[in-house]
Amino acid sequence: MTQVGEGQEAEESAPSVMTFGAPTVGEILAERYELVEHINDDSAGRQVWRGVDVILRRPVAVVLRHPGGDSATEMLQAAVAASRVIHPNLAGVYDAIDEAERAYVVREWVDGxxxxxxxxxxxxxxxxxxxxxxxxxxxxxxxxxxxxxxxxxxxxxxxxxxxxxxxxxxxxxxxxxxxxxxxxxxxxxxxxxxxxxxxxxxxxxxxxxxxxxxxxxxxxxxxxxxxxxxxxxxxxxxxxxxxxxxxxxxxxxxxxxxxxxxxxxxxxxxxxxxEQYLEQAGPLRFTADNEDERTPLSPAGGRKVVLGIAGLLVVALVGLLIGVTTLRGDDDPGGQAANPTSPAASDDAPAPAPAAVRALKLGPDQVRVIDPDSKARDEFDGIEKVVDGDQDEAWQTDGYYNAKFSNLKGGMGILIDLKQPQTVKSVEALLSNRGATGQIYVGTADHPSTSAGDKALVEAFKSKQIGPTLENHGAKMVFDGFEADQKYQYLLFWVTDLPEIDAGKYKLIVQEITVQVQ
The missing domain is CATH 1.10.510.10 (Transferase(Phosphotransferase) domain 1)
Incomplete structure (x- = not known):
């Protein structure tokens, strides 16, 4: 496995690694980090070790540089900056220490x-x-x-x-x-x-x-x-x-x-x-425009192809309109074919087109956390971030030691109030990590925002589940089993299993919830 800061073994031209005061197996740095195994030397002349945090008893990677002081400033500054950003796809930085004769950064050990x-x-x-x-x-x-x-x-x-x-x-x-x-x-x-x-x-x-x-x-x-x-x-x-x-x-x-x-x-x-056979559309192409918003382009041919097709469609549409006008002038002098209220047209009138599907704009007062098994009720802050349209902002639970909320609770959820009954097409929850298990339930009334109220709400809503349970699912959970002839006002996104965001740490991080209505 590679745990190198640069991710590369040392090259022949790489700076020489430390010799004087070189660390040894079993040495404990800063009275805390025991060096267990020298993994390799990276191309910046640093040694990379597998170690153990003897206080927290967890594996760590230790990246050492000799000497410390000014020559290690960039390494230490980068480590300090990185330690401020917590994200499941970033290696956690635990410590950065300068001892003058050497400096070292302690970070998460990744088995892989x-x-x-x-x-x-x-x-x-x-x-x-x-x-x-x-x-x-x-x-x-x-x-x-x-x-x-x-x-x-x-x-x-x-x-x-x-x-x-x-x-x-x-x-x-x-x-x-x-x-x-x-x-x-x-x-x-x-x-x-x-x-x-x-x-x-x-x-x-x-x-x-x-x-x-x-x-x-x-x-x-x-x-x-x-x-x-x-x-x-x-x-x-x-x-x-x-x-x-x-x-x-x-x-x-x-x-x-x-x-x-x-x-x-x-x-x-x-x-x-x-599910790849479902994905037919290509992505947005990023073009060298000076516009603030880039134009979506065809995945295969770019902007010229799109403009060419658009031109042909315009020509075809003009031709169709001319043809319809001509037919009306020759064969339908009374204009009856264009009058949907006339007796002759009413029998064969086409059915009205269905309403367009759109994303419903939800406000912060339309979502709240449902947490029936918590007396402290201290995981509610930031719930408005799931409907702010910004995927960089998210609501998150506390961290737990296993996917089942450390057996402290049966689940948590987010209640969505659409303000009035709506024809719902789908609910999409965008999470930061794979691995959650979730359901969508619906109900006819809200309940008080208390532990007792939340318990009553969950009990009432669980009698009506929409679609299947999505077990150990991807980061984007889409529920689309709503009945077309029914309207819904209260939706409950309920999670029973948390995704793992770090080794032995489980947390639900919801970036955005989108409700599509018709």
């Missing part, structure tokens, strides 16, 4: 492999590559939301744990880094996962010297002019929309989307393998 190691066995299938890209983009969105930059995104710092969790480790910012370079690197991660080649070659995105930490990754396939070969040109089976999205992110002539937009787009494309 780096993307570099995983892809060494062969390119990944498109669904797996999309899932990894989505996780990396989601982690960057959390970092960028604070105004910070990661600055070290590549196949060695993307970790895939044994339980499938994707973790981005070892932020390392310097003056050359930017949020744009982070986003270009997501394109590189997608390209690498799909092809096994790193598209940035000897010109890293992060301002490092040629080959620094990345030269051992195979360069991309290029034409005689140095142009990058698209993933679909290298291997079969890469969907056109994923190929286009990857190449757009790598094209410096096309401004990348923001990290939250990219996260949402990759999340939309992240379809389970057994």
């Amino acid at each position: 492999r780096s993307l570099r190691e995983l892809t060494a066995e062969g390119p990944l299938d498109p669904a797996r590559a999309t899932s990894i890209g989505h996780s990396v983009a989601s982690a960057l969105a959390a970092v960028h939301a604070t105004g910070m930059v990661h600055g070290n995104v590549h196949p060695g710092t993307v970790m895939i744990s044994d339980d499938g969790r994707v973790v981005l480790a070892d932020a390392r910012t310097d003056g050359a880094d930017s949020q744009e370079s982070d986003l270009r690197a997501v394109g590189g991660v997608l390209y690498y996962a799909l092809t096994g080649h790193w598209p940035h070659g000897e010109a890293p995105l992060h301002g490092a010297t040629a080959g620094h930490g990345r030269a051992v990754i195979p360069d991309a396939v290029r034409d005689a002019n140095g142009g990058l070969a698209a993933p679909r040109q290298i291997r079969a089976g890469v969907p056109a929309y994923l190929d286009d999205l990857t190449m757009d992110l790598l094209d410096r002539q096309i401004p990348p989307p923001s990290s939250d937009v990219l996260t949402a787009e990759l999340g939309r494309l992240e379809v389970p393998a057994d």
Whole structure:
């Protein structure tokens, strides 16, 4: 397994690692972190150890640099900044210590492999590559939301744990880094996962010297002019929309989307393998417009194809109108065919078109937490964030030690009041992690916001469940079993199993709830 800060083994040109005062197995740093096993040396001349926090009795990764002091400033500053961002796809940073003769960062230990190691066995299938890209983009969105930059995104710092969790480790910012370079690197991660080649070659995105930490990754396939070969040109089976999205992110002539937009787009494309046949639409294409909002384009042909099709549709529509006008003038002088109230037309009049499906705008007063088994009722803050339209803001429960709320409660939920009976098409809950189990129940009345009121509400609502229970489900839960001839006002999104957000830690984080009505 790789636990290296740079994600790479040391190269021949790498700085020499520490010799004087080198750590040894069994040594305890800061009276807390016991060194258990030297894993390897990274390309920045740092030693990486597997260790144990002897106080909390948990495994940790320890990254040591010799000497400390001014030469370790960047490493320590990056670690301190990273420690302020908590996200399931970011490696947790626990400590950063400068002892002058050496400095070290203590972070989460990830049991698993780096993307570099995983892809060494062969390119990944498109669904797996999309899932990894989505996780990396989601982690960057959390970092960028604070105004910070990661600055070290590549196949060695993307970790895939044994339980499938994707973790981005070892932020390392310097003056050359930017949020744009982070986003270009997501394109590189997608390209690498799909092809096994790193598209940035000897010109890293992060301002490092040629080959620094990345030269051992195979360069991309290029034409005689140095142009990058698209993933679909290298291997079969890469969907056109994923190929286009990857190449757009790598094209410096096309401004990348923001990290939250990219996260949402990759999340939309992240379809389970057994449901991929349902996903026919390609993604948004990010174009070099100067407009504030980028125009959605066809996944296969881009803007010119869309404009061409639009022109043909206009011509066809004009022709159709002319034809209808001509027929009315020749064969229907009284205009009866155009009069739906005339006797001749009423018998064959088409049925009225169904109302359009739309997302209902919900206000903060239309959602509240249902927690019947809690006396403290202290997990209610921030519930308005599930309907604020911002996926970077979320409501979350406390942390629990197992998926069943540590056996403290039977579940928690969110009550949605539509204010009046509505024809509901679907309810979508966007979570931060996979693994939750949830249901949708409906009822006819609200209850007091007390423990007793919540118990009465759950008891009343559980007699009417909409659709199946979604067990151990993905991050996007969609409930669409509503009856078309019924109207609903009160909906209860109920969760009985929490997703695991960290080793041994379970928490429900709801980013957004959307109700589609007709």
